[in-house]
Amino acid sequence: MRILWVLAHPDPASLNGKLRDAVVPRLRGLGHDVVESDLYRMGFDPVLSTADLLGDPPAPGTPVSDWQRTGHETGRLSADIRAEQAKILGSDLLVLQFPLWWYGVPAILKGWIDRTLVNGFAFGVTDPATGRVRKFGDGGLAGRRGLAVVSAGDRTGALGPRGISGHIDDVLWPVLHGTFHYTGTAPLPAHLLSSVHHWPGGQFEREVGRLVERVHGAGSEAPIPYRTLAGGDYGEDYALRPEISPGLTGNEAHLTRLPRG
Amino acid sequence: MRILWVLAHPDPASLNGKLRDAVVPRLRGLGHDVVESDLYRMGFDPVLSTADLLGDPPAPGTPVSDWQRTGHETGRLSADIRAEQAKILGSDLLVLQFPLWWYGVPAILKGWIDRTLVNGFAFGVTDPATGRVRKFGDGGLAGRRGLAVVSAGDRTGALGPRGISGHIDDVLWPVLHGTFHYTGTAPLPAHLLSSVHHWPGGQFEREVGRLVERVHGAGSEAPIPYRTLAGGDYGEDYALRPEISPGLTGNEAHLTRLPRG
Numbered sequence: 001m002r003i004l005w006v007l008a009h010p011d012p013a014s015l016n017g018k019l020r021d022a023v024v025p026r027l028r029g030l031g032h033d034v035v036e037s038d039l040y041r042m043g044f045d046p047v048l049s050t051a052d053l054l055g056d057p058p059a060p061g062t063p064v065s066d067w068q069r070t071g072h073e074t075g076r077l078s079a080d081i082r083a084e085q086a087k088i089l090g091s092d093l094l095v096l097q098f099p100l101w102w103y104g105v106p107a108i109l110k111g112w113i114d115r116t117l118v119n120g121f122a123f124g125v126t127d128p129a130t131g132r133v134r135k136f137g138d139g140g141l142a143g144r145r146g147l148a149v150v151s152a153g154d155r156t157g158a159l160g161p162r163g164i165s166g167h168i169d170d171v172l173w174p175v176l177h178g179t180f181h182y183t184g185t186a187p188l189p190a191h192l193l194s195s196v197h198h199w200p201g202g203q204f205e206r207e208v209g210r211l212v213e214r215v216h217g218a219g220s221e222a223p224i225p226y227r228t229l230a231g232g233d234y235g236e237d238y239a240l241r242p243e244i245s246p247g248l249t250g251n252e253a254h255l256t257r258l259p260r261g
Numbered sequence: 262m263r264i265l266w267v268l269a270h271p272d273p274a275s276l277n278g279k280l281r282d283a284v285v286p287r288l289r290g291l292g293h294d295v296v297e298s299d300l301y302r303m304g305f306d307p308v309l310s311t312a313d314l315l316g317d318p319p320a321p322g323t324p325v326s327d328w329q330r331t332g333h334e335t336g337r338l339s340a341d342i343r344a345e346q347a348k349i350l351g352s353d354l355l356v357l358q359f360p361l362w363w364y365g366v367p368a369i370l371k372g373w374i375d376r377t378l379v380n381g382f383a384f385g386v387t388d389p390a391t392g393r394v395r396k397f398g399d400g401g402l403a404g405r406r407g408l409a410v411v412s413a414g415d416r417t418g419a420l421g422p423r424g425i426s427g428h429i430d431d432v433l434w435p436v437l438h439g440t441f442h443y444t445g446t447a448p449l450p451a452h453l454l455s456s457v458h459h460w461p462g463g464q465f466e467r468e469v470g471r472l473v474e475r476v477h478g479a480g481s482e483a484p485i486p487y488r489t490l491a492g493g494d495y496g497e498d499y500a501l502r503p504e505i506s507p508g509l510t511g512n513e514a515h516l517t518r519l520p521r522g
Contacts, residue, residue, distance in 0.1 A: 103439030178364030
């Protein structure tokens, strides 16, 4: 597979840094083509601003999504954004590797998403045949898969189906559903490394093996079965039709198959 | 009330900028003491790094949470972080105002959370009487309330209980539960402004009034009834005890009262 591996950790000597150092060469050894965006090493700027648009700045009050689209369509997005977009387009699998900070992605990775996945590129694309906007199960990034590789201090149970922190797939809902699924990137269940400050001897090596195996097989793994907009389960108000997941509310209502792991 | 108002939008002429301009003076007129952190205007740096620790850098491989705690306890966190912490401590209500980007907070606000709410300050504090860690309903920020004021292009139904984007309180779970509730900040239901690109005439003024009223009454509003760690609903594995919300999984299992709005 052609893999884009995005890493968001400030310390190369951290667990995440060491994991990347161990896993990426092994994946290359297995024949995968791995391109990397090590956001801290690159000094990636996560702050979306009108400086992202080269040339004349947008008129004050222009919606961000509008001038981002203009920038994309006219080739006026800044070079760092265009470079990341090209890496995404050249990938079959997008891996986001990060420590779970405040139950989400580190700011540098959130900004990579904010600045790179612009209107007209990742979303806001229309099917010329139907005139419908392609989103939630389809979109500008359709044809690829997404995997979040996330390390947490929390113990496994805390991030399980009834865990105090919330199920990891609910915690990462904004990434798995709101970013991957929204753009047509097939979302794989999150790859969780838990209790990372309390690993016994040998655990690191086992986790390296588990992650290599997971990514190596990612091309044939079943994605999270989120309902799609095109599938007809949602009405004109963008809410589930009454006969779909009847009586259910919450994230699980948007799955075609329960229970989840 | 003493209010800390944190705004995260790059454009002062945006809807969010105009809303802040209209609402904050009216709140002051009502007698509230409003302190502001306009993150873009401040040029706030959202990238957590070892530069946050003044003096000798931490040894490579030191967990982030550990050296942040050291920095806090020894007064060695950088000045911008300490200034934000002082503003938080001086507030009864923390308002986070932001546009919903990729179903979460903009990177500049995520970084404000990542860098400011460090171990030993917002979490990782122990009850000296019991020796137990205070979190989920208690913590370093106990005694204050939190309100997310969020603008979205999505229509209201898309962010409702059965909406395609997920219920706004599930979308914001990492903020409402994972940040506010986790640190002891009582989480109020999110204040949602939807369909912001399609407001009819007069809607802006109505929304200003609705937000002023909401914040003015925030001191007596019922918070989201998330279960607390100290309340005994969770076992030693940090999962819900079998007799609590029996058979339920997902975020709603962590509420003491259903249904939600």
